[in-house]
Amino acid sequence: MSVLELRDVVVDYERRGGGRVRAVAGASLSVDQGQIVGLVGESGCGKSTLARAAVGLVPTAGGTVHFEGEQVTPLTRRARPRRLVRLQLVFQNPYSSLNPRRTLGSQVADGLEPGSRAERDAGVRRLCELVGLPAAAAQRYPHEFSGGQRQRIAIARALAADPSVIVLDEPLASLDASAQAQLANLLTSLSRDLGLGLLLISHDLSIVRHVADVVSVMYLGTMVETGPTLPLWTLPAHPYSEALIAAVPRPDGRGFLPESLPGEVPDPARPPSGCRFHPRCAYAFDRCREDEPRLVALGEGRTAACWLQPEGSIPAPPADRAANIAGTAAVE
Amino acid sequence: MSLLTVEGLRVRLPTPAGPVTVVDGVSYEVEPGEVFGIAGESGSGKTVSMLALLGLLPDRSSVEGSALFAGRELVAMPRKQLREISGRELTMVFQDPYTSLHPMLSIGRQLTEHIQKHHGVGRGSADSRAAELLADVRIPDPEAALRAYPHQFSGGMRQRIAIAIALACGPKLLIADEPTTALDVTVQAGILQLLDRLRREHELAVVLITHDLGVLSAIADRVSIFYAGRVVEAGSREEVLQQPRHPYTRALLEALPHPEAAKEKPLVAIGGAPPSPGSIPAGCAFHPRCSFARDDCRSEVPPLVQVGGRRLACPVDPFAT
Numbered sequence: 001m002s003v004l005e006l007r008d009v010v011v012d013y014e015r016r017g018g019g020r021v022r023a024v025a026g027a028s029l030s031v032d033q034g035q036i037v038g039l040v041g042e043s044g045c046g047k048s049t050l051a052r053a054a055v056g057l058v059p060t061a062g063g064t065v066h067f068e069g070e071q072v073t074p075l076t077r078r079a080r081p082r083r084l085v086r087l088q089l090v091f092q093n094p095y096s097s098l099n100p101r102r103t104l105g106s107q108v109a110d111g112l113e114p115g116s117r118a119e120r121d122a123g124v125r126r127l128c129e130l131v132g133l134p135a136a137a138a139q140r141y142p143h144e145f146s147g148g149q150r151q152r153i154a155i156a157r158a159l160a161a162d163p164s165v166i167v168l169d170e171p172l173a174s175l176d177a178s179a180q181a182q183l184a185n186l187l188t189s190l191s192r193d194l195g196l197g198l199l200l201i202s203h204d205l206s207i208v209r210h211v212a213d214v215v216s217v218m219y220l221g222t223m224v225e226t227g228p229t230l231p232l233w234t235l236p237a238h239p240y241s242e243a244l245i246a247a248v249p250r251p252d253g254r255g256f257l258p259e260s261l262p263g264e265v266p267d268p269a270r271p272p273s274g275c276r277f278h279p280r281c282a283y284a285f286d287r288c289r290e291d292e293p294r295l296v297a298l299g300e301g302r303t304a305a306c307w308l309q310p311e312g313s314i315p316a317p318p319a320d321r322a323a324n325i326a327g328t329a330a331v332e
Numbered sequence: 333m334s335l336l337t338v339e340g341l342r343v344r345l346p347t348p349a350g351p352v353t354v355v356d357g358v359s360y361e362v363e364p365g366e367v368f369g370i371a372g373e374s375g376s377g378k379t380v381s382m383l384a385l386l387g388l389l390p391d392r393s394s395v396e397g398s399a400l401f402a403g404r405e406l407v408a409m410p411r412k413q414l415r416e417i418s419g420r421e422l423t424m425v426f427q428d429p430y431t432s433l434h435p436m437l438s439i440g441r442q443l444t445e446h447i448q449k450h451h452g453v454g455r456g457s458a459d460s461r462a463a464e465l466l467a468d469v470r471i472p473d474p475e476a477a478l479r480a481y482p483h484q485f486s487g488g489m490r491q492r493i494a495i496a497i498a499l500a501c502g503p504k505l506l507i508a509d510e511p512t513t514a515l516d517v518t519v520q521a522g523i524l525q526l527l528d529r530l531r532r533e534h535e536l537a538v539v540l541i542t543h544d545l546g547v548l549s550a551i552a553d554r555v556s557i558f559y560a561g562r563v564v565e566a567g568s569r570e571e572v573l574q575q576p577r578h579p580y581t582r583a584l585l586e587a588l589p590h591p592e593a594a595k596e597k598p599l600v601a602i603g604g605a606p607p608s609p610g611s612i613p614a615g616c617a618f619h620p621r622c623s624f625a626r627d628d629c630r631s632e633v634p635p636l637v638q639v640g641g642r643r644l645a646c647p648v649d650p651f652a653t
Binding site for chain 2: 042043146148176177178179180181182184185188203205206207209210233243244247248249250251252253254255256257258259260261264265
């Protein structure tokens, strides 16, 4: 069984002035030991909300979240249950997630097991080394570090709790390319060396492609496709994944103009009928407007929620399948 | 003749610790109808060098050098005269479409105010011109959009509206400062396509400032790489991005995950951090992070010289072909 397992998670928000918004509408996801899972999708698709639900920061309205076999319960005013300590979260903004008035050492030491001063100092030194910061950094304050270094501090603080899974919400946003590269390499080596499971939420698809072992693609509160990273990138089964990947610019100097996806993410309070993606989908046909497709298993460890990819079939380019369907319809 | 010729532009900004040089002698030309890309890490002076042209720097800043725009010198031009040019012939769109529009004014008001002011036309014709502009940047139902407020639009749509406002007076040059950084890739692609179409249809020159070399690669004709307030390499998009010659340009490209590269290859990060303005290293500002640095790199600022089809500020030139 996976270390972190989310099944059909539903998260509702109250909207100001009444009304409910279903930010996550039945999403499933699992993270294994030593595995990096990338979660991608446009802003407003519910990926950050799902990340928060995964660690119990927001209450769920349905579905289950299990960590190391036990149910994750929403955070209350009481202390977080001890068994959840090994499930950690790193926030997007390292400028606001660290306390500006405390030294790095004291903030990192918060997560360590209580011990003598010398033990704590040794622990802080070890964690600094683990994330590639000089041991002398422990005496300094957050403002003395760059954005990339602060994000390392945030990761060191999460590592202090000896976690088995870390959920990272856009950890690479707002960093320069070089700092991004350093952090991406760090995440890969931490996962490999410590057997850490990482759930990496990011809107930067190139980085996710580079770092993640498996990828989940989310659209308007539901998962539309999951699969091993490279096969999914080479042959996206869901039209939405295909569109996302086609929109990524390439720094190769060739003047390739990425393709845009027409339309906008609809209001989650009023999702479209049938497949939630159908109003923006180039291949949508009648069934897509009426029936919502379930996420079904395809061959090669892939899943997709699209009427073009029948359960158990080998994933095929959406355009080919759509052409077939159009052909059959014409014959009939 | 070039539309914009910048030569030896030097900008000092006031700080509590005294003036700090943020732009240190940059030179470039922008041709009519081209997309000229400026890339560099945060703090490399790319935005400040543009704000200087528009007279948008804080008080007590000093600007030296020359910036000829359509034959007129912008540096040291009286503010009133500069106001006439900027906003009409020379306009700018900013990174954050959430703060660059006024939240309390309707889109129509923000657009027509601009048109009425600069063109001296009446309300009715300004309204129809505004609707045309919104249609031009592909805002669905432009008539209704004129009566709406910024919060009713998504980030991508707001950026389109900001571009429409910038286009209102038929500018010759549009400065776009990280116009897609706050947007999703799917929306970013739409804005890039829009800029590409506008420059074709309106013969508009665009200066595109970005930290994202993928974005530059999509639409820039020529690019200029900034480091610590200086240009280190400049040339055609193909030349600079396909065969980078400056160690910094090369390092920047190697730090990026390539969408077709093998997965196992770790990304190559640049050692160290970019210097902050006010503590720029002597000689070539990149030398402390450069594995090819020689003694002269540590003492002399390398001049930007013509090397083949490009300009390069690296006497070592380790990647010469």
